Amino acid sequence: MLYALLCYNDEDMVYSWTPEEDAAVMAKIRVVQERLISEGKLGPSLRLLPTTSATSVRKTGGEPLVIDGPYAETKEQLLGFYILDVANLEEALAVTRELGEANPTSNYEIRPVGLYFGDERQGASKAASA
Amino acid sequence: MNDLAWINAALIGARPQAVGALLRYFRDLDTAEEAFQEASLRALKSWPRNGPPRDPAAWLILVGRNAALDGVRKRSRDAVLPDEAALSDLEDVEAPLAERLDGSHYRDDVLRLLFVCGHPDLPATQQIALALRIVSGLSVKQIARAFLVSEAAMEQRITRAKARIAKAETPFETPGAVERSERLGVVAAMLYLVFNEGYSAGDGEARAQLCNEAIRLARLLLRLFPTEPEIMGLTALMLLQHARGPARFDADREIVLLEDQDRRRWDGKLIAEGLALIDKAIRHRAPGAYQVQAAIAALHARAERFEDTDWRGIERLYATLEILQPSPVVTLNRAAALSKVEGPAAALKLIEPLAERLDGYFHFHGARGALLLQLGRDREARTCFDQAIALANTAAEANHIRQHLDRLARESSHAVSDASPAARP
Numbered sequence: 432m433l434y435a436l437l438c439y440n441d442e443d444m445v446y447s448w449t450p451e452e453d454a455a456v457m458a459k460i461r462v463v464q465e466r467l468i469s470e471g472k473l474g475p476s477l478r479l480l481p482t483t484s485a486t487s488v489r490k491t492g493g494e495p496l497v498i499d500g501p502y503a504e505t506k507e508q509l510l511g512f513y514i515l516d517v518a519n520l521e522e523a524l525a526v527t528r529e530l531g532e533a534n535p536t537s538n539y540e541i542r543p544v545g546l547y548f549g550d551e552r553q554g555a556s557k558a559a560s561a
Numbered sequence: 562m563n564d565l566a567w568i569n570a571a572l573i574g575a576r577p578q579a580v581g582a583l584l585r586y587f588r589d590l591d592t593a594e595e596a597f598q599e600a601s602l603r604a605l606k607s608w609p610r611n612g613p614p615r616d617p618a619a620w621l622i623l624v625g626r627n628a629a630l631d632g633v634r635k636r637s638r639d640a641v642l643p644d645e646a647a648l649s650d651l652e653d654v655e656a657p658l659a660e661r662l663d664g665s666h667y668r669d670d671v672l673r674l675l676f677v678c679g680h681p682d683l684p685a686t687q688q689i690a691l692a693l694r695i696v697s698g699l700s701v702k703q704i705a706r707a708f709l710v711s712e713a714a715m716e717q718r719i720t721r722a723k724a725r726i727a728k729a730e731t732p733f734e735t736p737g738a739v740e741r742s743e744r745l746g747v748v749a750a751m752l753y754l755v756f757n758e759g760y761s762a763g764d765g766e767a768r769a770q771l772c773n774e775a776i777r778l779a780r781l782l783l784r785l786f787p788t789e790p791e792i793m794g795l796t797a798l799m800l801l802q803h804a805r806g807p808a809r810f811d812a813d814r815e816i817v818l819l820e821d822q823d824r825r826r827w828d829g830k831l832i833a834e835g836l837a838l839i840d841k842a843i844r845h846r847a848p849g850a851y852q853v854q855a856a857i858a859a860l861h862a863r864a865e866r867f868e869d870t871d872w873r874g875i876e877r878l879y880a881t882l883e884i885l886q887p888s889p890v891v892t893l894n895r896a897a898a899l900s901k902v903e904g905p906a907a908a909l910k911l912i913e914p915l916a917e918r919l920d921g922y923f924h925f926h927g928a929r930g931a932l933l934l935q936l937g938r939d940r941e942a943r944t945c946f947d948q949a950i951a952l953a954n955t956a957a958e959a960n961h962i963r964q965h966l967d968r969l970a971r972e973s974s975h976a977v978s979d980a981s982p983a984a985r986p
Contacts, residue, residue, distance in 0.1 A: 441571070441574065441613075441617070442784070443574035443575060443578075443617075443618075443781065444567070444570050444571045444573075444574040444575075444613075444617070445570075445574075446574070446777055446780055447570040447571075447573040447574035447777060448570050449773075450773070452566055452570065480830070480833060480834045480837060481780055481784075481834065482784065483780050483783040483784055483787065483793075483796065483838070484834050484837040484838055484841070486841055497844070498788075499787040499788045499793075499841060500784075500787035500788075506615060506616055535567055536567050536570075536571070536613055
């Protein structure tokens with residue numbers, strides 16, 4: 432079963448981490464990711480740039496409206512996601528708990544994936560270099 | 562990340578909103594700061610047990626306000642009752658839900674707080690110090706270290722700044738569209754001062770912290786004012802400049818010129834964010850000085866190698882900047898780009914009229930010397946470099962010029978026959 436694991440956190444706080452703190456959290460997350468990769472359970476995963484870099488498009492009947500900023504104003508913001516290939520919700524929850532320990536203030540939403548297209552670019556590299 | 566680290570990050574992240582709201586309640590910077598301080602101490606006790614509150618800023622505002630009011634009540638037992646009118650917005654003290662502030666509330670509070678720190682009555686150095694102390698919450702010691710002054714001197718600078726602010730009229734009413742836009746302009750300038758203080762004067766952790774702080778506050782400002790193209794431009798500009806940080810100094814802390822920087826050491830994530838923001842800003846078709854400067858930085862960031870730089874594009878952008886924000890320094894930069902497109906003679910012609918106004922400016926003499934050197938006018942070049950060295954602000958700047966002088970000295974003593982001044986390996 433494929434699940435999207437959506438990570439939410441308070442952007443004000445995350446972007447107040449020092450570069451060292453940020454790197455330390457990322458390194459801890461990477462340990463969990465690498466184990467999941469070795470078990471064949473991790474699909475694409477990515478960290479999004481801050482919501483200030485976002486642009487939203489809303490359809491209002493006429494021309495689609497291009498709006499600066501994220502789609503929704505929320506206390507926590509969507510900052511990244513993982514695609515997990517695990518047996519069931521219990522296993523997805525176990526992975527979430529582990530990632531949550533690596534990143535203590537992050538909150539998660541587990542959403543089963545309905546339709547999945549992999550990276551279909553010609554010669555797509557495994558990770559974009561931002 | 563342990564408890565202390567995430568709580569600290571949450572406190573830093575919520576500080577501008579919280580101190581901004583507390584300033585609105587108490588209309589006094591010191592009271593607002595003390596209230597925030599008290600709330601932070603209580604957070605350190607409560608949050609490890611209960612986890613972070615859903616809205617740290619709202620929690621800190623409520624707790625800070627109640628703590629400060631308790632203080633006022635205690636004092637009032639032995640003193641005259643305080644004037645209720647001086648403490649605004651008190652009627653909902655017992656209504657924590659009312660403190661679930663929406664963005665528009667935070668917006669003007671944060672803007673006011675930043676505006677107070679960037680008050681035009683304050684000299685630049687005081688603006689920077691005050692912003693770092695009040696908005697960022699850096700300790701006096703940390704700020705003093707960044708400015709290379711004693712703690713006592715920095716304490717005095719901040720006290721003086723606060724005294725001036727207290728005398729100046731702080732606007733507490735909700736601003737109209739025009740005032741808001743004027744305040745944004747003042748605040749943007751102040752944030753860029755903080756950034757430049759960190760950027761211009763060398764590397765080192767205390768300095769990098771100022772750059773990071775300016776970027777953090779700019780992102781916050783942009784989150785509150787998501788459709789302001791100049792705030793996008795300012796943020797992009799700082800991100801794109803800061804992205805080069807890791808390549809700007811070598812192991813001996815010497816400046817590495819743009820053309821010699823190892824571009825693989827540029828921070829790709831900061832560049833991606835900067836480029837995304839400048840793209841967004843341009844869609845508004847409302848050009849401004851920060852956007853143009855960011856667009857120049859973007860052209861540098863987009864060039865994979867120095868040779869790939871779009872100098873014509875950069876020269877045109879500087880020409881636009883000359884119109885938006887005329888300054889001899891802008892012309893000097895335009896000349897540097899022009900020399901790449903049309904050669905050193907054209908560039909020299911462009912900067913000669915600036916000689917008088919930029920006589921005390923290190924970069925003018927350095928740039929003029931470099932152009933003269935390219936034209937083979939070695940003796941005049943040496944005079945320029947001598948002047949530049951006398952005006953250098955940092956050891957790294959002086960060393961860079963000294964390298965030119967050393968080469969000139971070597972060339973004049975050895976290679977009498979080699980007349981090719983631009984020959985470089």
